[in-house]
Amino acid sequence: MxxxxxxxxxxxxxxxxxxxxxxxxxxxxxxxxxxxxxxxxxxxxxxxxxxxxxxxxxxxxxxxxxxxxxxxxxxxxxxxxxxxxxxxxxxxxxxxxxxxxxxxxxxxxDLSGHRLTEPAPPEPEIEPLEHGDLVRKNGKVGFRFTVGTTSVPAEYDEIQENYNGLLFVRQGAKWGVINSKGKLIQPVTYDAIRMEGNRVFPAVQREGLWGYLDEEGNTLTELRYRQADPFLGDIARVITANGQPGYIDANGQEFFE
Known part of the structure; x- marks a missing residue:
């Protein structure tokens, strides 16, 4: 896809x-x-x-x-x-x-600038797409994918699924990323992984600086932003290390100078 x-x-x-x-x-x-x-x-x-x-x-x-x-x-x-x-x-x-x-x-x-009198409709509930099942053993968790025979050994403290088949895994206080083939594609070294927004481009943080991963879990941007907001469609707002706001696109291209 x-x-x-x-x-x-x-x-x-x-x-x-x-x-x-x-x-x-x-x-x-x-x-x-x-x-x-x-x-x-x-x-x-x-x-x-x-x-x-x-x-x-x-x-x-x-x-x-x-x-x-x-x-x-x-x-x-x-x-x-x-x-x-x-x-x-x-x-x-x-x-x-x-x-x-x-x-x-x-x-x-509304989109014409007219005042709305009716209340906003309730937020829709988003059911995560499940690509398999958690496997628990000796207080740790692993993962068994529904399609194929791929599995992740039960050696993590927490596993979260992403919409496009990525697994975000935690050992202690650190996070990493596993793809749908069960391969660790981002080492368990991040202090945080945030998945708000469209969930295609996770924001990752280490030592106070943020960056993004692409939809396959590869590095989209280096860890160089003080703040990294969720993507809205194909752009996201960031705050640079020196405190200046700007936007990037889904290719990691910066729109500020």
């Missing part, structure tokens, strides 16, 4: 059908930071919307939040305003709605 298909299928699990395409389609434009100012670039890093914002958020459903001074507003993919720059807080759109704050009041708006 290729990366684009996997991103789409995971998005279909995570959001209602009517918003799935908007939430999970590859981002046409990526927030791009030059110094302290922000614009938007395509995936070749070619600037498409000029660098004129004090901060910029990711596009979902062809709408993104931007900040000018201390206030936020929303623009479309052509850089045209969807709302005035008037909110003291503004979130990224998710499942067709975003939360904003105006004059001390917090409420949700």
């Amino acid at each position: 290729n990366r684009a298909t996997l991103l789409f299928l995971l998005g279909m699990l995570a959001v209602p059908h009517e918003h799935a395409a908007a939430q999970t389609a590859p981002s046409r434009l990526v927030p791009f930071r030059q110094g302290a100012r922000w614009g938007y670039a395509d995936h070749t890093r070619r600037l498409v919307l000029p660098v004129r914002y004090d901060e910029a958020g990711p596009f979902t459903g062809e709408i993104a939040w931007v900040r000018q001074g201390s206030l936020y507003g929303y623009i479309d993919g052509g850089g045209n305003p969807v709302t005035p720059v008037q909110y003291s807080r503004a979130s990224t759109f998710r499942r067709g709605r975003a939360t904003v704050e105006l004059n001390g009041e917090t409420f949700d708006i």
Whole structure:
């Protein structure tokens, strides 16, 4: 299964059908930071919307939040305003709605910028895809894959499954990664592995710095970020070691300079 298909299928699990395409389609434009100012670039890093914002958020459903001074507003993919720059807080759109704050009041708006009066629907429950069964022996856990004869010996303290067949294994306080063939592809040296978001690109941490793995468990980026947020579609927000925000794409390419 290729990366684009996997991103789409995971998005279909995570959001209602009517918003799935908007939430999970590859981002046409990526927030791009030059110094302290922000614009938007395509995936070749070619600037498409000029660098004129004090901060910029990711596009979902062809709408993104931007900040000018201390206030936020929303623009479309052509850089045209969807709302005035008037909110003291503004979130990224998710499942067709975003939360904003105006004059001390917090409420949700729709993709047209209109205020919503009905409450947000409950979060959908996501059932993990199971690729096998845990095997317990002498206080340790292993894993037996459903397909084939591959198994992982019961020598770990914890095992968690990922959607695309990876196993995250813990020995003591350290984590590593095993693939669907039972091979240890990332040594048990990480202090943390985080799987929020679309669960395709796990974030890993060691000695206070974060990086990402790709969908096969290989290194996507080196451990060089102070903060690594979950991927939204095919981009993720990071904080560099010197405290500057920026975005990367699913190839690990950085969109800041």
